[in-house]
Amino acid sequence: MSARGVVLAGVGGQGVVLASAVLAEAALQSGFEVKQSEVHGMAQRGGAVVSHIRYGDTVASPIVPLATADVLAGFEWAEALRWLPYLAPGGALVVDARRIVPPGACRDHRRWGVPYPPLDPTSIAGRTGAVVLIDATGIAGTLGNVKAANSVVMGAVSRFLDLSDAAWEKAIARFVPPRTVDLNIEAFHAGQQAETLDPADIPELGLDPLPERHYHIDVNEAWCKDCGICPSICPEFCLALDDAHRLVVVDEEACTGCRLCEVLCPDFAIRIVTPVGAQGGAR
Amino acid sequence: MTIVDIRPHLREWAMPHVLCAGCAHGIVGRAFLVATDRAGIDPDRMVVVAGIGCSSRLVGYLDFCTLHATHGRAPAFATGVKLARPELTVAVFSGDGDGLAIGGNHLIHAARRNIDLTVVLFNNEIYGMTGGQVAPTTQRGAIASTTPRGNTEPAFDSVALMIGAGASFVARASASEPFTLERIFTEALTHRGFAFVEVLSDCPTYFGRYNRLGDGPEMLAWLTRQDSRVAEPLAAKRVVDHLPIPEAPPGLDLGVLHREERPVFTGRRSG
Ligand SMILES: Cc1ncc(C[n+]2csc(CCOP(=O)(O)OP(=O)(O)O)c2C)c(N)n1
Ligand code: SF4
Ligand code: SF4
Ligand code: SF4
Ligand SMILES: [Mg+2]
Numbered sequence: 047m048s049a050r051g052v053v054l055a056g057v058g059g060q061g062v063v064l065a066s067a068v069l070a071e072a073a074l075q076s077g078f079e080v081k082q083s084e085v086h087g088m089a090q091r092g093g094a095v096v097s098h099i100r101y102g103d104t105v106a107s108p109i110v111p112l113a114t115a116d117v118l119a120g121f122e123w124a125e126a127l128r129w130l131p132y133l134a135p136g137g138a139l140v141v142d143a144r145r146i147v148p149p150g151a152c153r154d155h156r157r158w159g160v161p162y163p164p165l166d167p168t169s170i171a172g173r174t175g176a177v178v179l180i181d182a183t184g185i186a187g188t189l190g191n192v193k194a195a196n197s198v199v200m201g202a203v204s205r206f207l208d209l210s211d212a213a214w215e216k217a218i219a220r221f222v223p224p225r226t227v228d229l230n231i232e233a234f235h236a237g238q239q240a241e242t243l244d245p246a247d248i249p250e251l252g253l254d255p256l257p258e259r260h261y262h263i264d265v266n267e268a269w270c271k272d273c274g275i276c277p278s279i280c281p282e283f284c285l286a287l288d289d290a291h292r293l294v295v296v297d298e299e300a301c302t303g304c305r306l307c308e309v310l311c312p313d314f315a316i317r318i319v320t321p322v323g324a325q326g327g328a329r
Numbered sequence: 330m331t332i333v334d335i336r337p338h339l340r341e342w343a344m345p346h347v348l349c350a351g352c353a354h355g356i357v358g359r360a361f362l363v364a365t366d367r368a369g370i371d372p373d374r375m376v377v378v379a380g381i382g383c384s385s386r387l388v389g390y391l392d393f394c395t396l397h398a399t400h401g402r403a404p405a406f407a408t409g410v411k412l413a414r415p416e417l418t419v420a421v422f423s424g425d426g427d428g429l430a431i432g433g434n435h436l437i438h439a440a441r442r443n444i445d446l447t448v449v450l451f452n453n454e455i456y457g458m459t460g461g462q463v464a465p466t467t468q469r470g471a472i473a474s475t476t477p478r479g480n481t482e483p484a485f486d487s488v489a490l491m492i493g494a495g496a497s498f499v500a501r502a503s504a505s506e507p508f509t510l511e512r513i514f515t516e517a518l519t520h521r522g523f524a525f526v527e528v529l530s531d532c533p534t535y536f537g538r539y540n541r542l543g544d545g546p547e548m549l550a551w552l553t554r555q556d557s558r559v560a561e562p563l564a565a566k567r568v569v570d571h572l573p574i575p576e577a578p579p580g581l582d583l584g585v586l587h588r589e590e591r592p593v594f595t596g597r598r599s600g
Contacts, residue, residue, distance in 0.1 A: 275546050
């Protein structure tokens, strides 16, 4: 058998790494050669986590080449979209309808605020084979623990892989915490049976639009010594030193009002004027 | 938490202040002003006493009742103020040279008495005002104008000293973390008894230049790395390679490091 490739993607804390260990073990139990590789991106901050698993009679590389994955399992909608290029034409997309909005998509970043993509499988029509959109987190919650959502997803993934239930169950029992084995096996079977959601039934995310706030960066030029501290710490690059090494406000529009410049200026020379009605009030 | 505008607490007519561009002392002064506001202290009942040094010089810009005293003797002056007018809130601004070298005795005895003062000790590891001489806080190996080939003496741990002397509130904070500074100063100002806060500050003009640590922005980053919670050990950044440093300094513990309830000295037989 030529090697099969599976990509699992989610965010930190969702159990992606554990799920990939379970899949690798199930494939080993079934007598295949298995290679696995994972990347934890800023898991502490909920950043992207992705794992590649390849198994077959012989497997050379642990990395699933672009556009060859048989299954892409997304533990979160936007992460599934991010890894879509790895899916083979006609490959199956299994995805939890859960949405975890990354900080960059919702914070008051003016310049690079990116909206969270709409949860709408029609937006990726033609780029996948079967799409299994399930409420894995909801199902796991009904069973008693939302943390078992990863097992629900793997149950849905198992529909597209040629591994026996016995192999999966053994693998789950080996990797999940001992007291949660039964729960996870139950979650796995629930995932095998889970119905594909109608996107129309999925509630809107209800994210507030980016707040329309404009901060005024009030620099007291008579006090500023052009020390360079505020340009070096402004996260939005609103401030800079010009060629003459003088402080200039280059992009007031991008200011998010974080006030780092204000509290780190040793010369009391900078103050952020908050818009009327916003938190803290005008001043 | 409400945003405090500190400009009303400044003597604007005296500004801009005399400290060098990028010197972190001003960041500390600003956080202190925010803390007095948060602690609800009436500016007319706030007294700040300072010794001599760039850090001490800051009191000239604070619109409180301020007293610029003699080198190292600020705790003694402050003791007098507090005993005569116990209803006032009294704080001391002092440098590492001011408070730990020439003024070491005054500092430890004020702590021993547990008199109700808040002492802010600006530690920039050097005598900034007088041109960068070695201080009792200069780390081994560091260069100062009087130790051009690197300091051979160990440095004071002022936090251990103050706990030993009897201070009932002891904290260490860094100028690179102004929001934490604001919080710790607020706690120190509301503590009843002797409160001591060592603040890791900097001196880009001398210490930074001698030790090739960069200007204000780079030195702020360097301050963050002294925090023991930050992995990189202090020694790794030292440029002195000809002096054997026996062991890398482990970094400094930050936060409120000691707090106790102890009878407060009021000068009276009881109370
Ligand atoms: C009795 C006396 N001795 C010496 C001096 C010279 N002097 C002025 S400031 C200073 C050291 C200040 O260092 P520090 O307290 O660390 O303050 P910094 O300037 O570093 O903030 C010295 C020795 C003096 N003013 N008075
Ligand atoms: S408040 Fe200051 S540091 Fe923050 S984004 Fe605005 S200019 Fe930059
Ligand atoms: S931190 Fe203050 S003194 Fe330094 S460049 Fe910015 S405004 Fe000027
Ligand atoms: S000499 Fe050093 S301590 Fe004094 S103001 Fe300049 S940078 Fe700050
Ligand atoms: Mg000093």
